[in-house]
Amino acid sequence: MTNMTKTNVINLTDEEFIYPGNRACSGCGLSILYRIGLKALGRDCIFVVPPSCLTVMQGLYPIAATQMPILNGTFASTAAIATGVRAAMKRLGKKTQVVAWAGDGGTSDIGIQALSGALERNEDIIYICYDNEAYMNTGVQRSGTTPQGGLTTTTPYGKKETSKNVPDIVAAHNPAYIATCSASYPLDFHDKLIKAKEISGLKYIHIQTPCPPGWGCDERMTVKIGKMAIECGLFDLYEIEEGKKKLSEPSAKLLKKSKLRPVQDYLNMQTRFKALSKEQIAAMQERIDQKWEGYREEFAAK
Amino acid sequence: MSKKLIDSGNAAAAMAVQLAAAEVIAAYPITPQTPLTEKLSELIAAGEMDAEYVAVESEHSALAVCIGAASAGVRPFTATSSNGLLYMSEQLHWAAGGRLPMVMCVVNRGIGAPWSVWNDHQDAISQRDTGWIQIFAKDHQEIVDMTLKAFRLAELVHIPVMVNYDGYYLSHTYMPFELPEAAEVRAFLPDYDYKHTLSPEHPESLNTVTLPDARNDINGVKQGSYMDIRHNLHQEMCLAMDVWEEIDADFQQRFGRGGAPILDPYCCDDAEFVVVAMGSIANQFRDVVDRLRQDDGLKIGVLALQMYRPFPIARIAEALQSFKGVMVCEKGLSYGNQGALYADLKSALYPYPARPRLHNFITGLGGREIRTDDLYLALKTACLQDDLTTPVQNDTPQWIGLQL
Numbered sequence: 001m002t003n004m005t006k007t008n009v010i011n012l013t014d015e016e017f018i019y020p021g022n023r024a025c026s027g028c029g030l031s032i033l034y035r036i037g038l039k040a041l042g043r044d045c046i047f048v049v050p051p052s053c054l055t056v057m058q059g060l061y062p063i064a065a066t067q068m069p070i071l072n073g074t075f076a077s078t079a080a081i082a083t084g085v086r087a088a089m090k091r092l093g094k095k096t097q098v099v100a101w102a103g104d105g106g107t108s109d110i111g112i113q114a115l116s117g118a119l120e121r122n123e124d125i126i127y128i129c130y131d132n133e134a135y136m137n138t139g140v141q142r143s144g145t146t147p148q149g150g151l152t153t154t155t156p157y158g159k160k161e162t163s164k165n166v167p168d169i170v171a172a173h174n175p176a177y178i179a180t181c182s183a184s185y186p187l188d189f190h191d192k193l194i195k196a197k198e199i200s201g202l203k204y205i206h207i208q209t210p211c212p213p214g215w216g217c218d219e220r221m222t223v224k225i226g227k228m229a230i231e232c233g234l235f236d237l238y239e240i241e242e243g244k245k246k247l248s249e250p251s252a253k254l255l256k257k258s259k260l261r262p263v264q265d266y267l268n269m270q271t272r273f274k275a276l277s278k279e280q281i282a283a284m285q286e287r288i289d290q291k292w293e294g295y296r297e298e299f300a301a302k
Numbered sequence: 303m304s305k306k307l308i309d310s311g312n313a314a315a316a317m318a319v320q321l322a323a324a325e326v327i328a329a330y331p332i333t334p335q336t337p338l339t340e341k342l343s344e345l346i347a348a349g350e351m352d353a354e355y356v357a358v359e360s361e362h363s364a365l366a367v368c369i370g371a372a373s374a375g376v377r378p379f380t381a382t383s384s385n386g387l388l389y390m391s392e393q394l395h396w397a398a399g400g401r402l403p404m405v406m407c408v409v410n411r412g413i414g415a416p417w418s419v420w421n422d423h424q425d426a427i428s429q430r431d432t433g434w435i436q437i438f439a440k441d442h443q444e445i446v447d448m449t450l451k452a453f454r455l456a457e458l459v460h461i462p463v464m465v466n467y468d469g470y471y472l473s474h475t476y477m478p479f480e481l482p483e484a485a486e487v488r489a490f491l492p493d494y495d496y497k498h499t500l501s502p503e504h505p506e507s508l509n510t511v512t513l514p515d516a517r518n519d520i521n522g523v524k525q526g527s528y529m530d531i532r533h534n535l536h537q538e539m540c541l542a543m544d545v546w547e548e549i550d551a552d553f554q555q556r557f558g559r560g561g562a563p564i565l566d567p568y569c570c571d572d573a574e575f576v577v578v579a580m581g582s583i584a585n586q587f588r589d590v591v592d593r594l595r596q597d598d599g600l601k602i603g604v605l606a607l608q609m610y611r612p613f614p615i616a617r618i619a620e621a622l623q624s625f626k627g628v629m630v631c632e633k634g635l636s637y638g639n640q641g642a643l644y645a646d647l648k649s650a651l652y653p654y655p656a657r658p659r660l661h662n663f664i665t666g667l668g669g670r671e672i673r674t675d676d677l678y679l680a681l682k683t684a685c686l687q688d689d690l691t692t693p694v695q696n697d698t699p700q701w702i703g704l705q706l
């Protein structure tokens with residue numbers, strides 16, 4: 001799949017799989033991903049969705065914003081419901097792709113047991129986690145992926161704990177495919193999905209998804225913030241196939257730089273980080289620098 | 303040809319599920335249900351049953367898999383007991399609210415804390431308001447027959463069905479039963495058909511968020527919302543009683559067994575007193591009643607309640623009209639109130655003119671031995687009791703078999 005042609009705005013399909021208008025906030029990163037993701041997945045898909053902003057975005061009964069078959073399920077059971085749909089497809093002899101699409105809370109916290117079970121069984125599904133780094137649908141409470149120091153309604157002085165690295169947790173299960181994506185690089189997401197569709201077994205895609213009301217930023221800044229997270233080396237785009245990690249283009253090109261943008265640039269764009277102390281920011285920068293030193297050793301030689 | 307064999311209740315259930323041709327089995331082991339799960343995985347691994355076995359990591363996921371499979375148009379099955387059933391609770395409501403036809407065997411067991419692996423009915427009773435149909439088997443033959451009929455009921459009324467049978471008393475004891483022939487079961491139980499099946503050809507969004515009030519769809523047609531949807535569930539669940547009787551009549555014609563799908567009376571015709579119970583204890587009461595008739599000349603019968611939800615309000619109230627006294631004996635209760643069945647039954651009788659004297663007995667919790675002698679004594683005392691006791695005394699549950 002390495003010589004796969006990259007999708008660009010010219011060759012991206014015109015076909016839309018959603019209806020115009022949905023219930024997401026303006027500037028929602030998930031909105032971008034959903035529209036482009038559906039283009040990559042095509043019509044032969046069934047979606048499983050737990051309570052999250054996506055549930056609301058897809059429309060309130062009896063109106064749907066999507067043209068796809070959706071099974072809404074309970075919060076903790078996304079990967080298990082998807083397993084059931086997949087088992088049914090197998091019985092019916094259908095190739096229909098089963099896609100679980102959940103938030104970070106539904107994935108890293110309450111849904112992690114079902115996800116771990118599905119990973120162990122290596123279910124033939126695509127599991128997408130859009131990570132807006134808090135429980136947004138219920139009004140911005142902390143989640144397992146809320147960054148340390150981040151303000152939410154349940155961490156009014158900043159989250160004390162460090163965040164869970166969900167792709168690493170998933171990687172410990174050795175699934176068929178892992179990719180990280182960003183709402184700011186929807187075409188990268190598109191192409192990773194195209195690739196995932198061809199792989200059998202569990203494919204896990206983790207997407208950093210800026211959320212203006214939750215992150216405290218201007219609606220027009222969504223894409224810029226997502227890009228900044230990558231340019232600062234805070235959030236990295238990569239794929240893991242057969243246990244091998246490979247940085248994707250937007251992150252790989254940072255390998256050539258001896259110094260990345262300071263993380264402060266990213267933090268300054270969002271009010272959720274305003275409680276961070278100088279020391280906390282310095283420690284954060286230190287961790288990023290160390291990670292990239294490791295990356296340079298790991299990847300530069302090749 | 304049908305087959306006669308002697309095996310455990312769990313094996314009987316597994317063979318019924320095999321005959322019903324369930325296609326996706328997802329289950330998580332818990333005593334005393336475990337042998338049922340093991341048997342199904344064995345049958346599938348040996349190629350004797352053509353189905354997918356999903357070894358899930360919890361009961362919550364077991365029912366999730368069934369919800370996924372049923373929504374996608376394939377017949378699922380799961381089974382559990384006790385805390386496993388409670389761990390599913392959210393999914394129970396989801397499956398019923400989503401109007402998913404499916405069958406689950408619940409091998410009844412007490413609930414922790416403290417731990418007990420032994421039988422009572424608190425697991426099923428505590429989940430009575432989830433929107434599932436709940437039926438109770440008294441013996442191995444009923445486990446087989448009820449399971450087969452349950453699949454047809456669930457799929458006709460689009461409401462999930464819980465087939466309850468007593469842990470150990472039925473699950474682990476060996477009894478003779480007859481297994482119908484596969485081709486005859488196929489004729490009795492048509493293919494699974496779910497009208498909202500998830501499919502890319504006819505995309506539908508299932509179980510979407512509803513608003514409090516009815517809303518127009520894109521064609522301007524008003525569609526009911528949560529309350530209307532839930533009202534439908536209630537109405538159709540009540541009607542499921544009639545459907546259950548029709549299914550039983552058809553089953554009886556084909557297989558020669560049945561005829562008492564909701565209330566199963568024993569020695570009730572000339573009786574002045576009757577004991578009402580669910581599950582295997584109703585059979586134990588037959589011995590007690592025989593003795594009371596023989597030794598004490600008491601005219602007493604047993605009315606086994608086979609269907610607990612929907613609650614057969616009118617049927618039971620009418621059946622109880624002619625009795626002088628009714629003893630409700632159950633293996634579970636609503637803590638701080640009374641036996642759940644007793645309270646249901648009492649409320650069913652309220653609108654009717656004749657009000658038999660009622661007694662409530664709680665027994666066998668956490669597998670506490672239910673001595674036939676104790677039952678005999680309790681019933682005898684209740685029958686011979688004069689009318690001078692106060693209403694409060696009569697209405698207080700009596701515990702049979704307390705040891706301290």
Ligand SMILES: Cc1ncc(C[n+]2csc(CCOP(=O)(O)OP(=O)(O)O)c2C)c(N)n1
Binds near residue numbers: 138
């Ligand atoms: C069992 C259960 N607990 C809690 C909730 C309430 N709830 C609904 S959505 C949600 C947060 C979802 O967060 P996430 O998965 O990150 O998605 P987001 O809303 O951020 O898109 C919570 C806590 C629920 N629906 N079910």
Ligand code: SF4
Binds near residue numbers: 029212
């Ligand atoms: S709260 Fe955030 S994630 Fe949810 S719809 Fe609004 S912008 Fe999107």
Ligand SMILES: [Mg+2]
Binds near residue numbers: 133
């Ligand atoms: Mg979130």
